[in-house]
Amino acid sequence: xxxxxxYVILPLLxxxxxxxVGRKVKFIPALLTxxxxxFLTILTVLFILKGxxxxxxxxxxxxxxxxxxxxxxxxxxALSRLVLLIVNLxxxxxxxxxxxxxxxxxxxxxxxxxxxxxxxxxxGVVISGDLFNIFVFLEIAAIASYALVAFGIRKEELxxxxxxxxxxxxxxxxxxxxxxxxxxxxxTLNIADVSSLLRSRNPGxxxxxxxxxxxxxxxxxxxxxxxxxxxxxxxxxxPSPISAxxxxxLIKAIGMYVxxxxxxxxxxxxYKTSLxxxxxxxxSMIIGVFLAIGQWDIKxxxxxxxxxxxxxxxxxxxxxxxxxxxxxxxxxxxxAILGGIFHLYNHAIFKGLLFLTAGSVEHRTxxxxxxxxxxxxxxxxxxxxxxxxxxxxxxxxPPFNGFFSKLIIIIALLKAHYYMLSFFAVLVSVITLSSFxxxxxYTFFEKLKQDxxxxxxxxxxxxxxxxxxxxxxxxxxxLIIPGIRERxxxxxxxxxxxxxxxSLNVLGQ
Amino acid sequence: MIxxxxxxxxxxxxxxxxxxxxxxxxxIIGLAIMEYSVNLFLILVGYRDKGTSPIVTKGLENxxxxxxxxxxxVLTAIVIGVATTALLLGIAVMIYKKYGTxxxxxxxxxxx
Numbered sequence: 001x002x003x004x005x006x007y008v009i010l011p012l013l014x015x016x017x018x019x020x021v022g023r024k025v026k027f028i029p030a031l032l033t034x035x036x037x038x039f040l041t042i043l044t045v046l047f048i049l050k051g052x053x054x055x056x057x058x059x060x061x062x063x064x065x066x067x068x069x070x071x072x073x074x075x076x077x078a079l080s081r082l083v084l085l086i087v088n089l090x091x092x093x094x095x096x097x098x099x100x101x102x103x104x105x106x107x108x109x110x111x112x113x114x115x116x117x118x119x120x121x122x123x124g125v126v127i128s129g130d131l132f133n134i135f136v137f138l139e140i141a142a143i144a145s146y147a148l149v150a151f152g153i154r155k156e157e158l159x160x161x162x163x164x165x166x167x168x169x170x171x172x173x174x175x176x177x178x179x180x181x182x183x184x185x186x187x188t189l190n191i192a193d194v195s196s197l198l199r200s201r202n203p204g205x206x207x208x209x210x211x212x213x214x215x216x217x218x219x220x221x222x223x224x225x226x227x228x229x230x231x232x233x234x235x236x237x238x239p240s241p242i243s244a245x246x247x248x249x250l251i252k253a254i255g256m257y258v259x260x261x262x263x264x265x266x267x268x269x270x271y272k273t274s275l276x277x278x279x280x281x282x283x284s285m286i287i288g289v290f291l292a293i294g295q296w297d298i299k300x301x302x303x304x305x306x307x308x309x310x311x312x313x314x315x316x317x318x319x320x321x322x323x324x325x326x327x328x329x330x331x332x333x334x335x336a337i338l339g340g341i342f343h344l345y346n347h348a349i350f351k352g353l354l355f356l357t358a359g360s361v362e363h364r365t366x367x368x369x370x371x372x373x374x375x376x377x378x379x380x381x382x383x384x385x386x387x388x389x390x391x392x393x394x395x396x397x398p399p400f401n402g403f404f405s406k407l408i409i410i411i412a413l414l415k416a417h418y419y420m421l422s423f424f425a426v427l428v429s430v431i432t433l434s435s436f437x438x439x440x441x442y443t444f445f446e447k448l449k450q451d452x453x454x455x456x457x458x459x460x461x462x463x464x465x466x467x468x469x470x471x472x473x474x475x476x477x478x479l480i481i482p483g484i485r486e487r488x489x490x491x492x493x494x495x496x497x498x499x500x501x502x503s504l505n506v507l508g509q
Numbered sequence: 510m511i512x513x514x515x516x517x518x519x520x521x522x523x524x525x526x527x528x529x530x531x532x533x534x535x536x537i538i539g540l541a542i543m544e545y546s547v548n549l550f551l552i553l554v555g556y557r558d559k560g561t562s563p564i565v566t567k568g569l570e571n572x573x574x575x576x577x578x579x580x581x582x583v584l585t586a587i588v589i590g591v592a593t594t595a596l597l598l599g600i601a602v603m604i605y606k607k608y609g610t611x612x613x614x615x616x617x618x619x620x621x
Binding site: 132135136139143146147150153154155158159161162165166169170172173176177179180183184 | 524527533536543544547550551554578579582585586589592593596597601603604607608616617
């Protein structure tokens, strides 16, 4: 049995059923969404327990005819199953959290329908092995997220959503243009087929143009630095579970994952492009954190840190690409990429959790400005605990997961003699720490203000999903232990490191 | 070749509209123009000079056909474009109701 299509079919089906049934039966929307996400999470964990594996599903049974792949291929390999786990697990936590949180809005069924559609789009991007298919699913996820950002229909939410849509529209057009030029040059859109064509003949200059278009398009979706201006508005205006999904998952699934897949497994690795990717990563890391320093709005601060943390991921991966393109010391390249991917996974968890705790504070106080909140630690114990865990994870305090991934990236940069980059990585980490000390002190640890004497802890579903994610922050550190690492992270790194292997695996079946 | 250059020009016209214009509706029109230029490009990629429509009939198996795949892609892209434009216009109308203007210089609640 091949279960891959379920990743798209089930959430899409839920997205259709919910608005029809949900208006009459109140408990259906939340129940259906969370059941689908729970099922998909379990399915992904089962995939992961199988160890190193590769699976192809040919839509409609259209396989390879005379060496040409005619149909759409859905591919799950070690890297995509890691991103699938992020999408569905964080989706499940945000979905459970929404049960209590969304009570203050009207139109619960519309919220959950859009949520399911967004999940379907992200899962679709991650499993598809075809460029145009990626574009279609990317638009499903993006349109659902545009609508969700504007869900509260207050002034600033509408404005943020409009800004997000205009920039998202430009990036989609860049991607579509890139796809058109790819089809012009290679007469195929299957990633594996394009890759094997690129490796067998000299592609010429057109490849640089395609690479530039894709880097701009997906870089805008991933909010890397020259293209980051929409992120703080959109991510801070959305309802909090959606902010957690946008910052924790969406920028990774439809931005970062596709960049990884295309620049490792499709395009030939060249020194120039790897240098550009590393520079973009370093710039995002540094500029993101400096923009975050002056923020007093909790969610805006978190949003700016997302840019900076994504910079770490791109820097690690870009350093790996640079080492591969020089052809020396491939084990060090694998180490840098391991750091990048591990940080991608960790960032999904702790940034998701941070947005959920910010939502919990906002749910009870109605405020997002740290200076007006204070001393909540004496009243909201569970929120404070989980926020503290997530802050320590993002700042890189030892037993938490963020420490290990940052350490790996910094050691890899030092070993590769990129001293400037490693210096900036340490500096950014210190500034991150100070910025989260500020958040903790002003929100949770000052004297309790008069207004908040009667405040209570958030409802059950919100606190339980926050505590679960706080636990994940600690537990995922274990993924780096030799023995567990070989089952989960190393196969994903191997899938990237064996550059042309992807296309051989897909076309060979 | 001249058609491709015109196509790029159309793309740039759309980009100009998005980047320079201050009216929300004009920005949306700019985005739509960009999208049409990309769709036009995709159609041009599949076009063959003197090609016929790609329907295989008896006696015409080896005729020169235009490439049907970009046409299918353009149909999908048009549908997606309709969805984005509809959502954008919906949001623009809501913004007009809240702010009373389409001028983006006056719509600036978000700062920093």
